[in-house]
Amino acid sequence: MGPLGPTERGELAARAREIADDLATGAVRAVALTWVDNAGVTRVKTVPRHRLPHIAAWGVGASPVFDVFCVDDSITTSRYIGGPVGDLRLHPDLDRMTVLAAQHGWAWAPVDRWTQEGEPYPACQRMFARRMAVRLADAGVRMRAAFEVEWFVGKTADDPVPATTGPAYGMTRVVELSDYARDLLDALAAQDVAVEQFHPEYASGQLELSVAPGDPVAAADMVVLVRQTIRAVAGHHGLRVSFAPMVAAGQVGNGAHLHFSLWDGERNLFAGGDGPYGMTARGESILAALLDRMPALVCVTAPSVASYLRLVPQRWAGAFQCWGRENREAALRFVTGVTGAHDTAANAELKCCDPAANPYLAVGAVCAVAAHALDAGLKLPAEVTVDPAALPEPERPPRLPDSLPTAIARLERDDLLREAMGEELFEAFLAVRRAEAETFGDREPEEVVAATRWVY
Incomplete structure (x- = not known):
């Protein structure tokens, strides 16, 4: 450019x-x-x-x-x-x-x-995402990506009072919020947003929406537009929404899981190969590199103090540095799709990603790692096929950083992400992360959640 x-x-x-x-x-x-x-x-x-x-x-x-x-x-x-x-x-x-x-x-x-x-x-996050998408494309591969959108719907009060009393994943929530959901889907359709599915989630008052994938910059643009639309429609219904990683301390938080696939022309690098579950050698190398750099990458994808109240085991948040087919406790979940559709459906899901992340930085960082590892011939470690927390401690995969300062320390040492982001953007990002870690470092979880609940 x-x-x-x-x-x-x-x-x-x-x-x-x-x-x-x-x-x-x-x-x-x-x-x-x-x-x-x-x-x-x-x-x-x-x-x-x-x-x-x-x-x-x-x-x-x-x-x-x-x-x-x-x-x-x-x-x-x-x-x-x-x-x-x-x-x-x-x-x-x-x-x-x-x-x-x-x-x-x-x-x-x-x-x-x-x-x-x-x-x-040089510190424009959106331009960074575009540069890294181009870097990957110059290596002969394009990425298709989409963020899942999870959010809390509450009544217009400072305390998080759920707007629905229905059970997790329950049809009751759809009934109670049917007018809101209908108007939201209508608004998104009018904006040419291709919604693939919508459903109640686990936590009280929590909903989730998935959209069709696009190029990395488009995926980041889309999540900004979708959240803005969700908030606007909620306002018309007298409701309040939160995309914060944690809405109520000690409960399940909001994720922003990043799904992505990698394509060489019309060939999906996650299907039709000789690697695990049909991965090609290049596809496996990219996933292995992402898994290896996950402790540093998580500072970008789960960047707030509140993120680490969410990123805990047995919350389907991806707190362990491991991978597995359809393993929702692994930081990297591999999705093959149903038999007969692997060539088009196979993708990977970055679980340790939440709505506090700048989506442009998230997709840009993944593209940077992918471009670097494409032809490195890396191999994935053994798959984890159970809940990692249930394994005996000697067999348990490493935990990802459990605090923002620990994640900052790992990112500071990652030369690839520093080079990709450039000194101006990298140093500004770290300065914000350090300042927030210092501001909230000695506060109780309830204070952290209350301070960030309505920001995102």
């Missing part, structure tokens, strides 16, 4: 003018432009519709200090980023422009962040 010159700016303005005219016919008056910071919080600038051509060409200003915002809106600093000086330009991705069905008069687009000199901003 090169610098923005006069030709590129002119083309962007012309295209945005056409889009703005189309938006006017749908009574859209303003556009929300979002990015996700290193705390995993979606931030926004909004512009009137008529400003879209100018904004597409020249961007809208935003301070780089957002890269060192923490979950409680306190501000830390890093080696390269921090303080009141400097400015960036937010450029909307016009290909992702979406009219928001649950927010009348509004449209949405994710942004890429550029410098004032028209150069890609």
Whole structure:
């Protein structure tokens, strides 16, 4: 991605003018432009519709200090980023422009962040995801990915009062929330979001929704859009939602499991090979590398203090550094699909991923590891076919980090992820993680959960 010159700016303005005219016919008056910071919080600038051509060409200003915002809106600093000086330009991705069905008069687009000199901003998380997807594609492989979306639906109160009293996975919840669920599915359909399934989850008031896979950047964009839509529809019904890793201390939390498959042309690298369950050699090598780097990767995919209240054994959170076919207690679950559909259905699920993660960083990090390991010839260790916690301690696989400081220490030592992210982004991300670990390190679980419950 090169610098923005006069030709590129002119083309962007012309295209945005056409889009703005189309938006006017749908009574859209303003556009929300979002990015996700290193705390995993979606931030926004909004512009009137008529400003879209100018904004597409020249961007809208935003301070780089957002890269060192923490979950409680306190501000830390890093080696390269921090303080009141400097400015960036937010450029909307016009290909992702979406009219928001649950927010009348509004449209949405994710942004890429550029410098004032028209150069890609090295700490832009969305650009990082794109760079790593391109790095993988340059090696001859493309990724298809999707995040599962889990959330808590509550009544409009500070305390987490579930909006449904139905049992886990129970039809009662669908009955009690049928109007909300119907309106949500209608809104997503109007936004061309391909929902594959929707169901009640385990925890009180918890629901889950799965969407069709896309390229890595599209997968991250999609989860931002879906969560925004879920929140907007809930507001119309007088409900409140939370995507926090933990909504009530000591209970099951919200996950954001990342499903992904890898393709060489039309061939799925997780099927039709000679490896475990039909994995190809390259597919197995990638999964082996991800499993090996999981203690560092988890700092990206489960990055908050609250994440480690969720990431515990026997909660289906993936707390152990192991893999297994359909093993929901393993950090890496391998999914073959039903017999006869392996070629298209086989995928891997990263279980140790929650909604506090910046989805662009999560998919970018997975792509970086995949590109590095593609032809490394790595082999997976022995599969774990039972609940890892039930094994005798000498046979039990290692636990993933059980606290944010431990995860930070592992990520700090990972040279591959440091190189992939670049020093500016890597150091800013670590600064936020260290600041949050210090802020919440001596607090009781109930205090941590209360402080983060309604942020995500």
